[in-house]
Amino acid sequence: MELKDLYREIVNDHNINPVHKYEMDMPDIVLRGVNPSCGDDINLMVKIKDGIITEASYMGCGCAISQASVDMMLDNVTGLTKEEALARADIFLGMIEGKIIDDKELEVLDDAMYLKEISHMPARVKCAVLGWRTLKKILSEDIPG
């Protein structure tokens, strides 16, 4: 897929009409993720109950790819256990690193799998993975709940 089609078909919708972009009431964890060289800057907020991500949102600014990627990610991981979400993060990061290329394996990522093309755009890799990197950090921290 060409970059322009990637924007049209998937990125723009999540960037312009994000579902998860809002300030959450009483999140269990908040973590900031930044790409200093690009200026992408997000705050991830999650609620975790009995080890399950019950609600996830973000605020922030940055390029369309970084913001859309976070929105798609939160679509994907809401309702999962921490372990399941971490496994998804590894699939996504593996896809962007070009290590996982089988579409069958990527299907669990839903919309986020369309960012596969980013693996051929080294300049945009950091944008695409910012959200997932931050999520991994959040979930690796030992928190009650």
Add this chain to the structure above:
Amino acid sequence: MNTMDFRKDFALFRSSNAPVYFDNSATTQRPDCVIEAVADFYRNSNANPLRGLYDLALKATEKYEDARKTVASFIGAKNPSQIVFTRNTTESLNLVSESISSAVKIGEGDDIVVTVSEHHSNLLPWQRLAKRTGAKLVFMEPDMTGLISDEEIRSKITERTKLVAAAHVSNVWGRVNPIEKIIKRAHSFGAVAVIDGAQAVAHMKVDVSSLDCDLYAFSGHKMLAPMGIGVLYGKAELLERMEPFMLGGEMIEYVTREDATYAEVPHKFEAGTVNAGGAAGLARACAYISDTGFDFIRTQETELTSYLIGKMNSIRGIELYGSKDPDEHNGIISFNIKDCHPHDVASILNEDGICVRAGHHCAQPLMQFMGIGSCVRASVYAYNTLEEADRFVKCLKNVRKVLGY
């Protein structure tokens, strides 16, 4: 001379699917003659300059020192010994910040003055010097078109000022700073004036002697020369008093177990084996630019810039930064398109083979001052064409649509 003749000298533009190269303030392309000059040094004059006693080494030394003479006359330095070869502007400025304390006493109660538009290379060294010495870092602020007023110069450069560092041309606004006034004002208080000429030397005749600056730094790679060769010009008596910050081979006079005396200026600042091939390339670039002529270069640039600014102004949601006058841009046009992040804009332009820079341009305090996180920068040189400008504008017009607006 016309643009097409000029373009033929550059391999990139001879290829049939050449990109539109609008990132000249990051680095320019290099003409064949410069690449040849570097190759010629390594093919025909290669030995370690400044040390061997045999003919080939003398030839290498001569090439290197000839390059110094060419560069000196290119920027109007009175004496070739005022030209110190470095790697780039950044190294030149760090050399100054590390060495200046031996020549100029800076301490608590003193000011170091910079502008808010500086490239990090002309800011971070002074931040550190200020921290180390206890001096205060003071910022001259321009208006929203990049212009620093006389009043700003008067109020910020005072009897407390020991050193002033300013860009000759800003790499974001593209605007010439009033450096003559800044230098005069600095000198009236006995302060040293350091000028970052990285964005100036390829675009206008620079005469360091008539500017009367104390130190002037620039990079070869932004003026058609190779990467890895740069220059620090300095006034002779100041360079004399500055201690070298890198020590080692080639920069000494006499060494005992405990002590050493340093070589004369400029060699005391050029420790280790030098970049003689790069210097030969830089000298060739100076000659090439002189042959091309700044009249031609400026005319081309101004024509391109005014054409671009005119066309870009009609694009929906665009905001252009800097002066309204195309002549005040030195080929640099920084801008943003509403709702569109600069990285997305640059990626979309790249799909159509257009090279521009997007980001904070190593000038984060300036971005904060302008109230933006980042911007897109298109920068042209005399070899760019109106057809390329059209390709760029056509693609730019489409950006908002591609991003879904």
